[in-house]
Amino acid sequence: MDHTVGAPAKDNNMDDALDAYSAVVTRVAAELTPHVASLQIGPSGGSRGGSAVVYTGDGYLLTNAHVVRDHPSGTALFSDGTQAQVDVVGTDPLSDLAVVRSRSTTPGPAVLGDADRLRVGQLVVAVGSPLGMAGSVTAGVVSGLGRSLPVRSGSAARVIEDVIQTDASLNPGNSGGALADAHGRVVGINTAVAGIGLGLAVPINATTHRIIAALMHDGRVRRAYLGLVSVPSPVPAPLVERLGRRTALRVVQVVAGSPADVAGLKSGDLVLTAGRRPVDDAQSLQRLLFTDSIGTDLPLTVLRNGAMVDVIARPTELPDR
Numbered sequence: 001m002d003h004t005v006g007a008p009a010k011d012n013n014m015d016d017a018l019d020a021y022s023a024v025v026t027r028v029a030a031e032l033t034p035h036v037a038s039l040q041i042g043p044s045g046g047s048r049g050g051s052a053v054v055y056t057g058d059g060y061l062l063t064n065a066h067v068v069r070d071h072p073s074g075t076a077l078f079s080d081g082t083q084a085q086v087d088v089v090g091t092d093p094l095s096d097l098a099v100v101r102s103r104s105t106t107p108g109p110a111v112l113g114d115a116d117r118l119r120v121g122q123l124v125v126a127v128g129s130p131l132g133m134a135g136s137v138t139a140g141v142v143s144g145l146g147r148s149l150p151v152r153s154g155s156a157a158r159v160i161e162d163v164i165q166t167d168a169s170l171n172p173g174n175s176g177g178a179l180a181d182a183h184g185r186v187v188g189i190n191t192a193v194a195g196i197g198l199g200l201a202v203p204i205n206a207t208t209h210r211i212i213a214a215l216m217h218d219g220r221v222r223r224a225y226l227g228l229v230s231v232p233s234p235v236p237a238p239l240v241e242r243l244g245r246r247t248a249l250r251v252v253q254v255v256a257g258s259p260a261d262v263a264g265l266k267s268g269d270l271v272l273t274a275g276r277r278p279v280d281d282a283q284s285l286q287r288l289l290f291t292d293s294i295g296t297d298l299p300l301t302v303l304r305n306g307a308m309v310d311v312i313a314r315p316t317e318l319p320d321r
Contacts, residue, residue: 130173227258
């Protein structure tokens with residue numbers, strides 16, 4: 001008899017949990033959709049489509065560099081019917097971020113969060129506007145942080161650093177849309193550059209704010225380039241106390257002919273320091289790879305086969321193409 005009475009309570013608890021989940025996703029979608037545009041880039045309605053997120057109150061929007069490519073202008077269409085002509089202000093292929101600016105009034109900016117506060121397992125909601133269908137929404141959890149994504153454009157190889165991995169699936173039309181936390185704060189710009197169904201996003205954090213500011217001001221970002229694909233990895237237990245930290249950056253691929261390759265870095269190396277500063281995630285390395293690092297010696301200490309190895313890399317400037 002006790003089992004019979006208890007069963008409905010268990011079902012009710014499950015229903016309540018599902019309802020709470022649905023309530024969060026619905027609220028975030030409702031809050032974000034007005035601030036996400038369908039972006040058609042190119043002449044006569046656009047040869048490429050994607051999404052964009054309103055960044056400032058004076059008409060700047062964020063999207064992906066691979067969405068705008070070489071086109072100078074396009075059209076943004078919002079869920080309230082607002083349509084605006086936009087001009088491409090700048091692109092940064094290394095982060096896959098681009099900034100466009102509207103020639104007329106747009107809905108207000110989205111509320112921004114800080115991706116550095118994300119944790120694996122946290123609920124996130126992806127909102128895009130593919131092909132003019134306002135408010136395409138998927139939800140999931142953060143399944144990985146600090147990833148590096150190697151991609152190719154023609155014969156050129158590049159690495160998008162510090163991406164957020166989620167199980168919220170995306171398609172190319174969602175590229176440039178918003179990835180938000182449960183409070184509706186934008187913590188990433190979705191990118192489907194790796195293929196349909198992969199949930200990846202460029203984080204919104206201190207480093208990307210610096211990139212965005214450079215794009216708004218100069219139209220480009222002068223970036224130093226090493227040519228590493230890496231992931232955060234545990235520091236071996238005997239070294240944890242000595243180093244005072246538990247993670248470093250594991251090299252999983254070295255781009256052939258890159259400064260990292262020339263310096264002798266190898267797949268499997270555990271990068272402990274760069275520029276004599278601790279390295280524990282992709283962003284801690286990325287912070288060093290701006291204008292001042294181009295053409296200058298960058299000392300790195302790596303753990304290789306149980307031994308500390310010092311190497312000197314000389315980052316080059318990442319070409320615009």
